[in-house]
Amino acid sequence: MNSYQPLKKGIEQGDFRILARALTLVENEIEPSSALLQSISIQNAIPVIGITGPPGAGKSTLVNEIVNCFVNKDKKVAILAVDPTSPFNFGSLLGDRIRMAQQFNNPNVYIRSIATRGALGGVSIKTLEMIDVLRAAKFDLIIVETVGVGQSEVEIAGLADKTIVVLVPESGDEIQNIKSGLMEIAQAFVVNKADREGADMFANNLKKMIHQQTAEIPVFKTIADKKNGILELYNWIIKPIDKVNDRRKFLLAEKALRIIQHYKMQDIDKKQLRLAIEEAALKPDFNIYKFVEGWIKHS
Amino acid sequence: MNSYQPLKKGIEQGDFRILARALTLVENEIEPSSALLQSISIQNAIPVIGITGPPGAGKSTLVNEIVNCFVNKDKKVAILAVDPTSPFNFGSLLGDRIRMAQQFNNPNVYIRSIATRGALGGVSIKTLEMIDVLRAAKFDLIIVETVGVGQSEVEIAGLADKTIVVLVPESGDEIQNIKSGLMEIAQAFVVNKADREGADMFANNLKKMIHQQTAEIPVFKTIADKKNGILELYNWIIKPIDKVNDRRKFLLAEKALRIIQHYKMQDIDKKQLRLAIEEAALKPDFNIYKFVEGWIKHS
Known part of the structure; x- marks a missing residue:
């Protein structure tokens, strides 16, 4: 019997072993993944925090x-670490895992990695699911950690609540070149390693730049490896989110579009x-656009 | 009259002004873009070379x-510069354009930038078109230059002939961490700035790594700003491509899938x-997966 019921029950009881199995089914699209997704009670009130930034910014710490x-x-x-298989993330993913090691044995912390390999709109649908x-x-909190270097990572980050x-x-020199895309995905900036030279100037420039565009994005200064400035960030994270504010509406529609796209490509x-x-x-007269039109019509 | 005929004619005559207009129509999906795409004679024998790599590698030079x-x-x-609007490419796109300046007035060189902003599978369909x-x-040659830092750039690179x-x-220290994804997209590596310290060791390590996986990928050493090592690379570029080899078949199917996806989402x-x-x-019992299933059925 391929029932989703025991999975649903295990997930809702917080059984990490069953949760892990369910996530594997969903990740690999093995039934009963779709029945499971349609039956579970998705708690939209749980905040999903996206954390992104260039390699070496100290995200894991x-x-x-x-x-x-x-x-x-x-x-x-729960922490979902999106491991972009992009070849140019020469990144220190292994090192990240080591930095997170103290959490691995904590019964209140669930850590899962997900590879984003796989093209064709499949990049983020699995993450969403x-x-x-x-x-x-x-x-109480879901953290989605991505290495912020590419479009797909930005897309995922853009689907978190905050x-x-x-x-x-x-990054000081290049701050002039930060594209407006950053403003679109960031609900907050953290200047980490704030004890380094130039940190204050960097944070000030960042604030100035933000104010030109919007007044709403806070800039936090932290020194994560010295546990410095974390409390302010924590207080911001736990601020409740409107259940159906404009951003949420937009995110829902975006998400629905991705799911539809996925369904439509399945057949x-x-x-x-x-x-x-x-x-x-x-x-000799092959034209791929003509071919596709014909193919869609006849299938 | 919204005819594609004059556009088609202008493109095939190599009229850069008309070409620019046609590209703008296609980029923004303004009619008669689809009729145009279905009517033009796409010369599949023209090699499309993807050039990618991290910022600062000297791609433009x-x-x-x-x-x-x-x-x-x-x-x-023709050079198509894919400008990823990814916010973490603090990159020096303006600088790149300056490095390319000597080509802007050359009547045999056509340069066009394309922004990849826009999610939902739209990332690369425009580039393909x-x-x-x-x-x-x-x-005689089409070069697609992308900053290789994210998944979508890799996807585009993966659709070039070479x-x-x-x-x-x-990048030496991190070479151990280069993921196999790099091997999948690269048909050749260039170690640029090869007069820098450690270049030989870097190239050798790279070769060793390649040989563990495949013997077919060459590694070229160049010092682009001193015009060093370019001829070897040129000779490799002009080597003819099989018209319907396995890679080409794979690329065609991938491309068709993308176009189909795009068509399917249009309605x-x-x-x-x-x-x-x-x-x-x-x-209160809202479930987005149930919603999507219902929505697809009723629309």
Whole structure:
């Protein structure tokens, strides 16, 4: 029997072993994943915090400290670490995992990595679904950590309730070049390693830049490895989110679009498409746009 | 009259002004863009070279030198610079443009920037379409330059006939961490700034790593700003590509999938979806997966 019921029950009881299994099913689209997603009670009130920033900004150390704040208050936290398989993240993902090690044995902390490999709109749908599974597991906070270097990471960050962009003073020279895209995804900035030279100037420049565009985005200064400035950030994180504010509406519609896209692509027989296109491509007047139109009409 | 005929004719005659207009129509999906795409004669024999790598690797200088090789032989080159609007590319796009300046007045070189902003599978479909327009304009070479830092850039690079990944010796420490994804997109590596310390060791390590996986990927050493090592790279670039080899077949199927995805999403009324979801989300038992299934059935 392929029932989703025991999974649903286990998730809602906060059973990490069953949660892990459910996440694997959803990640790999193994049934009963879709029945499960349609049946679970997705707690939309649970805040999903996106944490992103360039490699080396100290994201993992910061996440570690934020998690400590929650755990110290007997709260349960889930961390979804989005590991972009982008080849240019020469990044220190292993090192990140080591920095997070102290949380691995904590019964109130659930850590999961997800690879974003796989193109064609599949980049983030799995992440969205996995977040929803976590939302049904009654955590007090869900953190989605991404290395902020590419478009797909930005997309994921843009789907969190609050996204924190972590920067370091060294980014100073380039601050003029920060694109407005950053403003669109950030609900807060953290200048980490704020004991480094130029940190104050960097934070001030950042504030100035933000004020030109919007007055609403706070800039926090932290020294995560010295547990400095974490409390202010924590207080901002726990501020409740409107249940259906404009941003939430926008996020829901975006999310629905992604799910629809995913569904719509499911009925395409990729093998058949490949065979058909291999044959068609041999013709001298082959035009892929004409081919696609014909293919959609006849399938 | 909204005819695509004059556009088609202008493109095929290599009229840069008309080409620019056609690219703008295609980029913004303004009719007659789809009729145009279906009517133009896409020259699949024209090589599309992807050039990617981290910021600061010297991609633009290298592109400049490659272009010079072609221009000196009276060949026509198109450059599509994909400007990722990713906020973490603090990059020096303006600087890049300045490095390319000597080509701007060359009647045999066409340069176009394209922003990849816009989520939901729209990231690269425009790039693909614009490449196909360029393919109809009878260039001898099309270069697609992307800053290689994210998944979407990798996807674009993966759709070129040959992709060159440009690295610099400084990446040395992290070479162990280069993910296999890099091997999947690279048909060649260039170690640029090869006069820097550690360049030989870096190139050797890179070669060793490649040989563990495949023996087919060459590693070129260049010092682009001294025009060093360019000829070897040029000779590799001009090597003909099989018309329908396995990689080409794979690329065609990938491309068709993207186009199909794009078509399939076009008939979705996003405004209506947003209104429907705003209403549904107010209900306490709202489940987005159930909502999407119902929405697809009824629309």
